Structures are given as structure tokens and as C-alpha cells.
Amino acid sequence: MKFNHNLITYNLDPNCEQRKKQRILEAFNYITNKVPQITFQKTIEKPDIQVTCTENGKEASKENYFIAGEGGAKKIIQTKDYAIINDGEILLFAEPARAKKCEWANIETHELMHVFGFDHSSNPNDLMYPYLESCDQKLNPKIINKLIKLYSEKNLPDLYFDTINATKKGRYLDFNLTIKNSGTIKSSNVTLNILDDNKLAESRDLGPINYGAGISIEIQNLKLIHKNPDEIIFIIDQENNIQEMNEKNNKASIELE
Secondary structure (H helix, E strand, O other): OEOOOOEEEEEEOOOOOHHHHHHHHHHHHHHHHHOOOOEEEEOOOOOOEEEEEEOOOOEOOOOOOEOOEEEEEEEEEEOOOOEEEEEEEEEEEOOOOOOOOOOOOHHHHHHHHHHOOOOOOOOOOEOOOOOOOOOOOEOOHHHHHHHHHHHHOOOOOOEEEEEEEEEEEOOEEEEEEEEEEOOOOOOOOEEEEEEEOOEEEEEEEEEOOOOOOEEEEEEEEEEOOOOOOOEEEEEEOOOOOOOOOOOOOOEEEEEOO
């Protein structure tokens, strides 16, 4: 799970008290220091992460504990290889008088990691443990390493044939196929070429394809160049105008009897 960009925007609820605003900024800075590939920037319109606050506390299920916040990805687009985060939210609750107070932004960092897709830990020494046992709880280095790996990757589309079926009737070809984008960003305009024994029989401009989406095409009575070709080849982006994660899955062929 990841955002498909490294500059993560956020908006702070103006109703949040100054201490909470300061601590969420500390959490952002903490992650940037640990994972330089990720930076945060304040915005008003369409933030990646919306931070809100409430004056109402919330009791936890474990005795003598309270819920300090809630965080997570609100909208995710699933591709073949990734879950792309489109919208995240952090809700910070009021802290009761009896709550343990820590000098660093542990609660805010915990909720921020939920936005990035990390679940709770069963280790009481881990920052992702669901209860604040100690101010010494630390973020697991495995999380840091995972974030570094994910956000060091270049965000690209990855186009591939999901399905393809074809039948030949004399010199004419009927076919239907689906092309999908399993990458992390939208592709630019996609072209589909159909080769009849390595000679171009048809070329189609399909437009862009969003990540996690696809396009289906059905064509009937495509006239072939040869009456009895040995092979029909379908190629996505034959001129390699689109930089992709995998350039080797853009070709499919069928042998005709």
C-alpha cells in the first residue's frame, strides 16, 4: 500500500488546539527524517491527509486505557500489484487528565502509520501496539525500511493484456481483449497495433488508462493482410512511447489454424 507520489499534502483542522497541531507536524518531520524520500506539504484543497480533532474522548476496550486517535486510508484503488492510497484521515481525540503524556509525537506518528497502511503490532514495545504502555515505544525499523523501499520506486504505469480471444473467418478476424494498467499512475495515450505475420493490419489509439483500470475492445471483421497468416500479434505501445514498470508484458500472440 502506498501513495503514488512522494510529496504528501495535508490539511490541519483549524479547531485543533495548538499542541496537537505542533505534534502532528513533529510526526511529519520525524517520518521525513527517517524516510527522506517522503516529504509533507500543507494545502487547503484536496489534501492527501486530512487531520481533524475532537474534544470528545473515547474509551478503549482495555481497562485504564483510552483511544487517543484514529487514522487510516479512506480511499484505496487496487491494482494488480499495488493498493494506491488516494485519501487518508487522522482524527485526534481529546486526552483525559489521567492520560499518559509523552514528550514526542508518539500518538500522531502511530496514526500517521495507519494512513500509510500499517496495522497494529502485538509487541508492547512497538509504537504500533494498540495501547500506550510506555513513552519508550519505538517505531519498528521494518516499517522504516518498507517505506524507504516503497517510496524509492519510480511511479510508472504498467500495461498488460488481461484477456484476449480471437477467431478467424476466412480472411477476417473477430477479436475481443482487455488491457489493464497495474502500475501506480495513469498512462499517457495508449496505442494498440495488430500485426498479421509481422505486417501491420490495424492500429488503434485507445487514449490514457488510469491505474487500477482497464479498457475492453471488441472488433469484428478485421480484414487481414494474408489469407492464412501463421500468427497474429497484438502489441501495446509498439513505439515504446510510454515508460512502464515492465516493458516485457506488452505483447500477445495467437496462432491460427
